[in-house]
Amino acid sequence: MSEASDKSKQGPDFAKCDGLLPAIAQDVATGDVLMMAYMNPESYAETLETGRAVYFSRSRNKLWRKGEESGNVQKVHAIYVDCDLDTILVKVEQIGGAACHEGYRSCFFRKVTPEGFEVQGERVFDPAEVYKK
Amino acid sequence: MSEASDKSKQGPDFAKCDGLLPAIAQDVATGDVLMMAYMNPESYAETLETGRAVYFSRSRNKLWRKGEESGNVQKVHAIYVDCDLDTILVKVEQIGGAACHEGYRSCFFRKVTPEGFEVQGERVFDPAEVYKK
Numbered sequence: 001m002s003e004a005s006d007k008s009k010q011g012p013d014f015a016k017c018d019g020l021l022p023a024i025a026q027d028v029a030t031g032d033v034l035m036m037a038y039m040n041p042e043s044y045a046e047t048l049e050t051g052r053a054v055y056f057s058r059s060r061n062k063l064w065r066k067g068e069e070s071g072n073v074q075k076v077h078a079i080y081v082d083c084d085l086d087t088i089l090v091k092v093e094q095i096g097g098a099a100c101h102e103g104y105r106s107c108f109f110r111k112v113t114p115e116g117f118e119v120q121g122e123r124v125f126d127p128a129e130v131y132k133k
Numbered sequence: 134m135s136e137a138s139d140k141s142k143q144g145p146d147f148a149k150c151d152g153l154l155p156a157i158a159q160d161v162a163t164g165d166v167l168m169m170a171y172m173n174p175e176s177y178a179e180t181l182e183t184g185r186a187v188y189f190s191r192s193r194n195k196l197w198r199k200g201e202e203s204g205n206v207q208k209v210h211a212i213y214v215d216c217d218l219d220t221i222l223v224k225v226e227q228i229g230g231a232a233c234h235e236g237y238r239s240c241f242f243r244k245v246t247p248e249g250f251e252v253q254g255e256r257v258f259d260p261a262e263v264y265k266k
Contacts, residue, residue, distance in 0.1 A: 007248055007249025007250070008247050008248060008249060009249075010245070010249040010250045011245055022155055022169060024157055024166055024169065026166055030164075031163075031164025031165070032164070033157055033159055033166060033222055035215065036155060036157065036169075036215065036220045048245075078244055078245075079244070079245040080241040080242075080243060080244050080245065080253075081241065081243050081245060081250070082168065082169065082233075082240040082241050082243075083233050083234065083235050083237075083240045083242070084240075087169045087240070087241075089166055089241040100215075100216050101216065102216050104216075107215040107216045107217075107220070108213035108214065108215050108220075108222040109213075109216070110213060110214050110215075111211055111212070111213050112143070112144055112181075112211075112212040112213065112214060114141050115140055115141060116140025116141060116142075116143040117140070117143045117214070120213075
């Protein structure tokens with residue numbers, strides 16, 4: 001079987017977006033959108049291999065094994081790609097209950113209102129405790 | 134009140150990412166992630182003003198009033214920003230039932246499996262019918 005016809009090779013199209021595709025993490029149980037980060041081919045391959053979400057940090061320019069510092073890893077339950085094959089949706093179990101480095105369950109903890117931001121949800125952990133220097 | 138202290142000005146930070154921020158549309162009723170696109174300041178402002186999701190099409194380099202062609206507009210119920218203020222989450226009611234131009238409810242209709250893509254969900258509409266030339 002040629003590589004082109006091997007269906008197991010079907011995945012995101014990393015030829016797009018300079019090989020850095022947006023990846024949305026969604027809580028598999030609650031449906032909450034937890035965060036958005038980026039994956040390159042290496043982080044995507046490691047995600048598939050390990051069953052833990054691995055992103056590529058643009059600011060640090062290296063693989064970002066989500067939770068490697070905080071312990072709040074994301075167990076991958078399913079991976080989806082969008083119609084253009086250039087966005088990834090990862091359904092995860094968020095260990096520790098919080099995806100956000102600020103201690104909230106979701107990074108999207110601020111709602112836009114006419115009166116400004118409204119914080120929704122409570123902190124699951126104290127960032128100062130978790131990210132000890 | 135100075136502009137800096139006006140909380141009603143609180144929103145995404147369009148000084149980041151060259152003013153083009155990822156925007157995730159999530160079905161407000163089901164929690165399904167429907168699509169990901171981009172917003173610039175103009176599309177974000179029009180989204181707030183009209184209560185309909187307006188994106189910026191990178192390929193067409195212009196405002197993309199979602200549903201203007203297909204009629205499948207997205208009524209905005211709530212807008213969230215992430216911890217870095219550079220990703221937008223829009224909770225919407227998807228009129229017509231399908232967000233994807235391929236006729237599926239969600240653009241993320243393909244699951245990655247070891248055997249290749251597995252299409253999940255059925256087509257809500259036939260693209261050839263909706264996007265008549």
